[in-house]
Each structure stands twice: as C-alpha cells, then as structure tokens.
Amino acid sequence: MNYMDEFRDRSIVLGLAERIKELAAGRPEPMTFMEVCGTHTMAIYQYGLRSLLPDGVRLISGPGCPVCVTPNGYIDRAIALSRLPDTIITTFGDMVRVPGSTSSLMEERARGADVRIVYSPLDAVSIAEKNAGKRVVFLGVGFETTAPAIAGSILTAASKGLVNYSVLAAHKTIPLPMEILSSDPELSIDGYICPAHVSAIIGAEAYMPLAEKLGVPCVVTGFEPVDVMQGVEMLVRQVVEKRSSVEIQYGRVVKWEGNRKAQAILAEVFSVCDSEWRGIGVIPGSGLEIAEKFAAFDAEKTIPVTVEEPREHLGCLCGDILKGKRSPFDCPLFATVCMPESPVGACMVSSEGTCAAAYKYGR
C-alpha cells in the first residue's frame, strides 16, 4: 500500500459521481465550487473529473498556484540578483521559466548567471556551506505548506553560523484571498475545496471565519481522484442541506488544529505583512516577510540591487483566470501565442498553473 493508488480506485470515483448526480438532481440553480490549490487544479484536469460531474455542479480554479500569483516585480528582483557577481540563485524548478518584465531566470542562466534548481531549501543551505566565497539566495515562494520548510532552512543556516545564505521571501497565506473572493458577487462561490497540504500546516480551523461568518461551505480535500470526488460530494451535501461548516475529507493527513510546531516556527521566523497577488492586488495581512530577528537572512534587506519597473504582459488574462472569472479558453493568447514552451503568463509556466493544466489535459 502506498496511500496514493488506493485513492485512485475507478469504481469508487464513479460511485461518488453517481451520488453527486443524485444529490444535485432537481436543484434550480447550478452550484459553483472553487479549488484554491494548484495541485487540485492539476488533479481535476488530469483525471478528467469535470466530465464526471452533472451540469449543475461546476468547478472553477482559484489563486492556488504560488508561482502564478507572484507579481512580476518579484521575478524582476530575482533576475537582478542573478546578475550580481559571486551570486548563486537557488529555487524550485517552476520559477526558472516564469517571464519577468523583460527576462526570465532561464534566459539569465543562458547568459551565464548561476541559477540552480533544488528539491529542498536545505539543499540550498548545503550549497551555501560549500561556496563560502559566494552568496546563495533561495527564492522563497509558496503558501503555508512551503513556508515552514523555508523557515527551517533559515533556522538551519543560523545554527550553522552561515553568513552567505539568504532568502528572497514572497510567501503568501491562503485564507484571506478566499474570504475576498467569496464576497465577489460576480463569482458567487457556493463552496471551497480547501487545500490539502496547506491545511496540514494551518489546520481546518483556519476556515472557520469563511464557514461561520460568510456562510461558505468548506471541505478540506486530498489530491487523489477519490479525495476530490468525495470532497465535492460533501460540498454538494452541505449546499443541499443548507449548511455551511468546515469538514475534513482528508482526515488521514489533516487535523483540525494543523501542525502546531510548524505554526510556531512560522511565527518565529516570519512576520505577517501586506502582499500583492497577481490579478487580485494587495491584500493586507496576506503575506509573510522575514522577521526582524532574522533580518541577516533577508535578501531584500541585505542585498541592495536596482530593479526595473515591472510591466505586465499585454493581452494576458492570468489575472482574471486566477480569480476564477475567466477560463484559459477565453484568453486569445492561450495555445496560440502562449504555450508551455513559450509562456506569456505565469499560469502557463507552472506545472500546476490553470493554463498549463488546461493545455496538457483539457483540450
């Protein structure tokens, strides 16, 4: 047993699809559920789950891909850093191909910049240990799932006394944009497929304001097809029964209170800040910046660099796609000018971007 294959069981998926159809039958209004995690977006396209749902149950994708919601200004700063002498940029793979205003890290690497893809931020710390004469910057992008790992790398670098490791942090937290989007009358979201591993850290309790104050059903859902279909079934049931509560479908991994130790590490290493989301704008209190105590590890504060004026790409609908207002198929650039090999917008670059998922599986 590997706890993945078992949750891809075809008969269970089809059974759940039938139950959803029965539950939703005869509803006067269609229901719209938003998934706010790129890994859900990917799973829904990859397994063709939309095609199993009745017309009255619609799934839309939200701002769940961290790379996609990162504004151009951040990429531009990373690019500017990569051009400095004796500097090694370390990053997760997705960031390398994201187009900034006029360049990308991949282009910079072709011009000689030292840009390295790592699996873990701890690998970046090891690179810093082995390259004492150079500064090593890790691109800290990601939601609450990833932020504790970055915090862990800073604590590790601090305990080793490293002075050449720093993080360019642009972490974002998920619940606030969900609250903003659920108040958008244009979207009328009837429920959230809440993220799986973000919730492993923050706990299902983080969605209480959404369910209780805003009356939006929330189901913390795993990433396998059985998980997603069961999560949708639980949401449909809440709508039919006129309830709005927080439920956990993904109980094998997510606890109500989340991972308290990771939460404590986040609170120690980061402080809450305002953060800009591509397509949504600045959301107060929705970001994490490196706390004053660890300022020596903050690349933004410790490495002065001139950054070009950020420019958005004309015609790109990433902003509206990230809000769930448009689908990739509405974008004139999709699969014409904007393709995985030559992406215009971030949603086409990241393997879990909505456009990348639609390009690969949805056409």
Place this chain on the structure above:
Amino acid sequence: MCLGIPMKIISIDGTDVVAEVDGVKRSASLMILDEVVGLGDYVVVHAGFAISKLDEADALETLELMREAFPVENYS
C-alpha cells in the same frame, strides 16, 4: 507546488529520516513535524520536510467505507 508524497520511513538518524515510496528514497527532515514517528510510519514529505504523519487507520477506514458503498461489480 504544495504536492506532498506519502512515504514510509525506513531509517532514522536524529531529526533526519530516509523515506521511501515505490522504490524511490528521499531524505527528509523531521524539524517541523509535531508528531512522534518511528520506523515503518508514513509521513507526507514536501520539499525535504515531513509535514504530517499519515493516519493509516483513518485511511483504511475511508477506503473500507467507500468500497462497501461502491463495490467494483457495480461500477466497472
């Protein structure tokens, strides 16, 4: 980016473990995990860190309930 893989712990050295899935082995840090884990336990590994212990009893119970409700012979 939030992908995490359930992996079985096959060796432990302080706060570092080696975990395995389908023959692939990865080292992972227990630094941010708030649960006690031992050899043979499953953890969800993300970016080199174990972020959660997998509750096998919960997983098996879910699967059993689902298989009972949706038997293969009805949906094949």
